[in-house]
Amino acid sequence: MIIESTISLLLLLIQVPATALLLSRLLKGPRRHPPLKPQQPTPDILGSVSVVVPTLNEALRISPLLAGLSRQSYEVREVIVVDSRSQDGTPELVKAVQEKDPRFRVMTDDPLPPGWVGRPWALHNGFLFSSPDSEWFLGMDADIQPDPGLVASLVKTAQAEGYDLVSLSPQFILQYPGECWLQPALLMTLLYRFDPAGVYTEQPERVMANGQCFLCRRSVLAAVDGYSSAQSSFCDDVTLARNIAAAGFKVGFFDGAKVFKVRMYEGAMETWKEWGRSLDLKDAAESAQIWGDLWLLSAVQGLPLIVVLAYLPISPSPYLPISLVLAVNVFLVIIRFALLLAIAPSYDRKNAQGGWLFWLSPLADPLAVLRIFLSAFRTPKEWRGRKY
Incomplete structure (x- = not known):
């Protein structure tokens, strides 16, 4: 013994x-903030949001996002899809939506410069290309499925509680046995390391964020030179959020399971490979x-x-x-x-x-x-x- x-x-x-x-x-x-719920827009947020979506060969996944964004109301001034030379017809899908909803635009980002990762580079280009008249910048991923009232809920929550940056955790869509078993265990590694979603964190190094749905005041993003400070990060959302919090701005991370869903990866192997290698957040710590x-x-x-x-x-x-x-x-x-x-x-x-x-x-x-x-x-x- x-x-x-x-x-x-x-x-x-x-x-x-x-x-x-x-x-x-x-x-x-x-004492955490309750999960966000869809809200109706009000005239004071008319045209206040520019949505930017980075894409690279997302034709098989982007249609639910485009449909969901079309259902957002007048608070969305524009939807800019920044495409990195997709070969699968992604830009054509966006142009088809644009014919029915003129708020949509598609642009091709410049070739990737040395020291940049593709996602922050596309978002940075979208930020530079977006309207300076928008008060808010909203970065969204191509694999999410937003509910009507999502954008209004984000903006109203940020305004009511004085946040400069708000991002949300989603409701994850599971389809196959392996991911039903593995994915919740991987998510749990985040829940153990950080405060619950909806709890305000004052320590910048413990701030959590999710770039799938990432709302930031345009003036704040301009103050930190867009995505430049996260240019080489494979977890650019967390890196940028922590940099913004360190600069003295108020950053929040809330439960968004009632306002959008995401289908991230197909099966356990892809979940292990793709999501698993970004969960360490080493680029932000x-x-x-x-x-x-x-x-x-x-x-x-x-x-x-x-x-x-x-x-x-x-x-x-x-x-x-x-x-x-x-x-x-x-x-x-x-x-x-x-x-x-x-x-x-x-x-x-x-x-x-x-x-x-x-x-x-x-x-x-x-x-x-x-x-x-x-x-x-x-x-x-x-x-x-x-x-x-």
Whole structure:
């Protein structure tokens, strides 16, 4: 039992402080801002928003976004699709919508300069090309499906609460068994590391953001020279949001599951490859913060199920450290399943094959934490069809 007791003491040293940190964040949940709901526009926000959408071969995914943006009301002054020389007919789809809705425009961005990643470069071009008369810049991804009243809700929330930048978490659409199991575990790596959506964070380095739906005052974006400060970041949304928060502006991240959906990746393998390599957020954080997050994820997400399964055969034990380790990890497993219940509304599983696997996603936690480790020490060589 000496070896088991020694291992137990080490686990307690690793896990108890991490559990306390996790609880300090989760306890903020009851006072979080409620999920945004669609709102009707009012005359004071007439023509106040320029929407910019970066695209590269998005013909198979962009139609729901174009239809959803057409249903937004008069608060949207213009919709600028910045295309990076798509070869699949993406610009033609936008031009077809433009014939019915003159707010739509499509432009081709300049060749990618050295030091820039494609997405921030396209958004930067869209910002420069957008109307200076718009008060708000709204960056949106081609794979989202906005509900009517989304844009009005964003603007009214930002105005009412004095935010300079607001972004939203979506409702994720799941279709295949593997992603129903893996994707919630990957999402959980974000929930453990940051305050709940809807809780205002005063520390710029802990700010969270989502570029899929990213509303910023045009004057604020101009003050930080557009996307220049995030030009080389593969998580440009978080990098830019933290830079804006560090400059003294108010940044908010809210639950948007009731106002837009997203179908990000097809199947578990694509989810593992594409989403997994951006979740580490290494381009938006210092090394110490990355290592701290890796410690936290290992302690409270990666280890608990493994420890419980390993310690059950030796329980009950007269050795206090062993009993404490088992108790701590059972507690963490309970928290994990409670969080799974909490995030269930953030998933659309109505048409999913094997949607029940969502409830077994805690079994994928060790893999999800491993994915963050692998990503944290690798620079992407390919992203959304571009090679770097």
